[in-house]
Amino acid sequence: MNLTLKIWRQSNAQDKGKMVDYKVTEISEHMSFLEMMDVLNEQLINKGDEPVAFDHDCREGICGMCSMFINGEAHGPDRGVTTCQLHMRMFKDGDTITIEPFRAKAFPVIKDLVVDRSSFDRIQHAGGYISVNTSGNTQDANGIPISKHAADEAMDAATCIGCGACVASCKNASAMLFVGAKVSQYALLPQGQVEAVDRVKNMVAQMDLEGFGNCTNTGACEVECPKGISLENIARMNREFLSANVKS
């Protein structure tokens, strides 16, 4: 395939940035989107130009690094995948593809397609954990049975890879799906109950502080989430949040 790529280039956070056109040729439909980007970068390096900076690591859809906004969608046109799992068979010869970073006030651009998602980490520092000592003196793991249903639901929420596609695809740049998934995981497990009240309040407060917008139930996040995190998690977080405020 031969393609035209329109890519956002921005040399650092201060730079204004602009779209630049590139051509790539001989792209195989079996390549992943990132392998196609590798081809482009190899071409740029061989010409002595600067390659396009983008985040990636595992290349198998689990680390959550590869954030790219492709043709107006987080992680591109396929459903339930990250950019590294997107395959070129989703495109046609002669296509023009627009590639931009995940845009949100709380995700400042570092360079080209690389953004700073450390706001997610700070939300986690605010309460994304269970306060258990790591001493190895914990009780037997089967001491508290957990129903299969609860364990499975907690697992579904815990599948979030922290990629930020939910934020990037939300018109309000809300982080509710991400935070909802975190809160839900612990809310569904007996181990998470002890500090449930503080957890949800602190995480929500930090989320607001970071400059994420509010959820207006458009549901774009759920559609673009590569891990199928459901809106149910936002509802659960809201319930937890309300009852936390009632309790204190």
Added chain:
Amino acid sequence: MSVLDSKVPKGPLKTKWIDYKNHIDLVNPANKRNIDVIVVGTGLAGGSAAATLAELGYNVKTFCYQDSPRRAHSIAAQGGINAAKNYQGDGDSTYRLFYDTVKGGDYRSREANVYRLAEVSANIIDQCVAQGVPFARDYGGLLDNRSFGGVLVSRTFYAKGQTGQQLLLGAYSAMNRQIARGKITPFNRHEMLDVVKVDGKARGIIARDLVTGEIERHSAHAVVIASGGYGNVYFLSTNAMGSNATAAWKIHKKGAFFANPCYTQIHPTCIPRSGDYQSKLTLMSESLRNDGRIWVPKNMDDVMAIREGKKKPTDLSEDERDYYLERRYPAFGNLVPRDVASRAAKERCDAGYGVNATGEAVYLDFASAIQRYGVEQAKIHNISNASADKLYKLGAAIVKEKYGNLFQMYEKIVDQDPYKTPMMIYPAVHYTMGGVWVDYNLMTTVEGLYCIGEANFSDHGANRLGASALMQGLADGYFVLPYTIGDYLSHEIRTGKIATDTPEFDAAEKEVTDKINFFVNNKGSHSVDYYHKKLGNIMWEKCGMSRNAEGLKEAMAEIKALREDFYKNVSVPGTATELNAELEKAGRVADFLELGELFAKDALEREESCGGHFREESVEIGGEQAGEAKRNDVDFAFVSAWEYKGEPSDAVLHKEELEFNEIELKQRSYK
């Protein structure tokens, strides 16, 4: 005293660790706040270690090259984590886990370490559950298990096909708690580029802020390296793109011995390579072998017809298929250990039976599992006279429940539905059993410098059984290092803060800066990847699953020549004072280009077949084991620990002779 002292405590194996813990020196809680520890790496090993050290009261600084600790490569582990809990009542015990691990490693690991690992394994599960790790549960609410290659009990705990992710998020959450308390200071998007030694002790590191390019000095009373494995020396592997050897290699150059570099695990169930543009290989969890049957066609005609697209695998009847693992290894069948399964696949493909265009693929077939589960479900749900279609649906639902996300991943990559047609798999470079040499305390040959997780050499011998790397990472981080490092730090309470404005820091920083300046100023003609791919090719062809003396000597010479060319002709665009992925890669590939040569040298030295490493000169000639790998315990029951002397080819070999008092060394037979 020899330079290599494993410091294994005296006394019976079963009480070594308890006795040891009872006798080590402790640090007074009030003094712990005056002690700083640096942890490089925030995977399972580094993350759990950092959280625990902070919990104990030390001041911890963590480093990782990703934008968040949560993205360390441990996140990618799919299958599960072992622990000797015997929840299934199928006869598991600490001793059996210990035995399986030593045997699985082809008797090239240290007994005392492995026993300790088995001993603390059960506690890992308790710890993780308490942290909210959502392991799979059965309908009664109790933890579920599955089994993995090379063992006969069901001791693997899992969280769907995302066990590593969940365990890492557990460790990360424990880190978060300590970050919130101010006990851990995280340095993300930072790369450690050298260690600083003062009076022979590790006292800090030089790191580069990957966003600004700034070179930073960080001091501490002890340094812990938890930087993962070096499988990317092959370019193509199941590792993340950023996985590298830099931290381990840099400390090697500063005096830490490097052990068993030639022991690499080739994993049998990966998605085959499809073209030259490929950037990495994707693993399909080995747990699939619990239910999948592996085969190639019996007849060459069928192989050809399949490759040409004239026949489909499903067109072949049972008796037209060669279930070669079941045929050769009836006791373990498809569940033989990884090295055995990998070599057998390669043997069939080398003989021409590979089923894809490149001839490098075998089938992993779920049809009979779907059938079997379908019948079982029909019985459970009291459905009599179920149609074939109904049975298929019932069976496929169970398979989906167990492996759904893996099947989805396969379908996305290969564009074929594995519920309907068998998967294609082929071995790929996966895990490195070699690494920095450490003693029983997990300390390297440099005082105050520790190494844990995949980055060290311990515990797995020449081959790692499935689901035991996660176990080792967490055992090291949560339960072993926090004790052993205390013994060392108890002598540091009067040291006071370590200054960074010293000649030692100056010298280390200069070395790092010079190297970076060299790269950005060397306007060569080839990209970094050009060299990395070439190196990978040499490694795969000559230091891969089978090796011989001639090939290894060639590899050493070729890698040396490639390294020289790299320093003349590599091109790194951009500057040193910004985010520059090419510059990061250049440093990593430079280290791989040295490590690769030592790898070949180590393989050349080891004139025996061991684990997955088939030395063509060492093969069983006759008897039941004819054609299988031949180990040589008389001459090679040792850990090779290499001391740096400049050029990798000049490295000096030290041998840690392995003692087996508890386990009798036997031919590893899975027949």
